[in-house]
Amino acid sequence: MKKHFYAGVLDLAVLGAFLAPTSAAQAPPTGIRRSTLQQHDLATPGLEAVQARIDFEPGAAFGRHKHPGEEIIYVLNGSLQYLVDGKPPVTLRAGETLFIPAGTVHAARNVGKGQAAELATYVVTKNKPLLTLVE
Numbered sequence: 515m516k517k518h519f520y521a522g523v524l525d526l527a528v529l530g531a532f533l534a535p536t537s538a539a540q541a542p543p544t545g546i547r548r549s550t551l552q553q554h555d556l557a558t559p560g561l562e563a564v565q566a567r568i569d570f571e572p573g574a575a576f577g578r579h580k581h582p583g584e585e586i587i588y589v590l591n592g593s594l595q596y597l598v599d600g601k602p603p604v605t606l607r608a609g610e611t612l613f614i615p616a617g618t619v620h621a622a623r624n625v626g627k628g629q630a631a632e633l634a635t636y637v638v639t640k641n642k643p644l645l646t647l648v649e
Contacts, residue, residue: 545574545624556637564636564644570594570624578621578648583638585614592630597621619648 547569555562561583568576570592578597587596588611595605596612599619606612614620616638624630638644 543574543576545571546576551633555640560640562638562640564638566634566636568622568632568634570622570630570632572624572627572629575623576621578619579645580617580619580648581614581636581638581645582642583616583636585620586635586637587612587614588633588635590631590633592624592628593626594630594632595623595625597623 549567549569551565551567553562553564567590570576587606589606589608591608593605593607595603596614597603597620598612598614604612605625622632636644
């Protein structure tokens with residue numbers, strides 16, 4: 515019981531950091547669920563790794579945003595289209611990967627007919643919001 519409580523508290527804390535730049539009243543995008551799997555300090559001072567699973571309902575999109583470090587994406591299932599500034603749109607399917615450089619503005623959308631999910635690994639600066647929305 516305690517283990518589940520602490521895991522839930524950690525998820526809430528990381529979700530808070532994930533959404534920190536947005537207003538307190540703003541909810542996560544409709545049809546998207548983010549689950550933090552692990553978060554660890556790295557040997558390089560000031561950096562941490564965060565790994566999360568992001569699930570997309572059919573047609574769900576996560577708007578333009580950026581991270582204070584690199585993002586490494588592995589598509590677990592479905593078809594996800596990524597719009598990365600300076601590059602043509604790319605659609606990835608299960609088993610395909612994408613690297614997004616630090617600070618690069620990007621967006622993602624489920625373009626398949628069913629559920630889609632990605633495993634996102636972030637190598638980011640500690641104590642900065644994991645995500646900043648961009649208009």
